[in-house]
């Protein structure tokens with residue numbers, strides 16, 4: 350297929366509620382949507398899951414805008430691309446910038462699947478017809494608000510609850526949560542808020558029967574996580590330490606984690622996500638798909654990759670309505686009885702709504 354044109358949209362969308370982690374609070378999302386068109390007038394869509402500030406990862410929306418506009422998009426416009434895997438080689442000279450790479454790669458994967466008339470999930474080798482869904486709940490000032498959130502989301506059918514923790518909002522919170530919900534599948538995410546000096550606190554979490562503790566220590570670290578995993582029973586899951594196949598391989602080799610949170614953006618796209626998936630499958634490391642407060646476009650990509658067999662734990666692909674009054678896609682993503690159906694239509698299987706896209710675009714650039 351020949352890429353005739355790429356359009357980059359800078360989108361502003363306000364979430365229904367603020368979302369607080371150990372690194373900050375976010376309610377207004379400012380992110381990029383990429384549209385890649387072919388000569389037949391088909392469009393593929395990708396989402397760049399950056400935030401306005403580099404608090405979770407070093408990339409941010411404006412850095413990704415530059416990276417895409419100046420370096421990545423020019424490599425594909427007017428080019429013949431037979432398979433999205435070819436982008437690995439084109440992008441390889443540029444270090445990291447994985448969220449930016451993933452956005453453009455995702456648009457081309459969607460376009461590729463559409464040219465073949467098959468679903469993105471199918472094109473990726475996915476086999477599941479529906480995927481297990483959990484929910485990630487932010488830190489609340491008032492514990493009663495968190496308990497109320499857990500009650501609602503459990504009743505809605507989410508298959509596991511993830512709560513955000515940080516020093517001072519951890520054992521006390523877990524105590525209350527387990528007192529009220531002794532049996533729910535529960536996990537915590539620290540977003541790198543701890544060090545090995547906190548090992549006593551982290552050890553005390555063993556008694557709360559957690560599915561895992563996600564990224565307790567420094568972003569990028571695998572050494573200290575290996576030290577920690579030897580001292581605690583709760584499985585460690587890595588998020589901010591896994592940016593590549595090599596990161597994942599090395600983390601597994603030295604015992605830094607027992608589970609990996611796969612984020613398509615963080616590892617540089619669907620091709621890399623699939624490679625890491627296959628390696629983890631062989632190594633006996635289960636995966637789940639993490640969220641980045643995506644709009645429907647990114648969420649659709651997450652659902653597609655989660656259809657691969659080694660995504661055995663519930664992911665963060667919650668309903669559109671958990672985040673947005675109105676989503677950018679039609680139909681919206683709907684979790685029912687703990688599952689989201691994997692769409693069977695061509696590509697991502699959801700339509701981007703032109704009017705909504707236009708109304709929420711604050712800046713746009715066309716590449717021909």
Ligand SMILES: O=C(O)CCC(=O)c1ccccc1C(=O)O
Pocket residue numbers: 405484485538540588639640641642643665667
């Ligand atoms: O999209 C979601 O619901 C997951 C939210 C979440 O946990 C998260 C959101 C933004 C940045 C990092 C993380 C994380 O998984 O650490």
Ligand SMILES: [Mg+2]
Pocket residue numbers: 538540563564588589610639
């Ligand atoms: Mg995380």
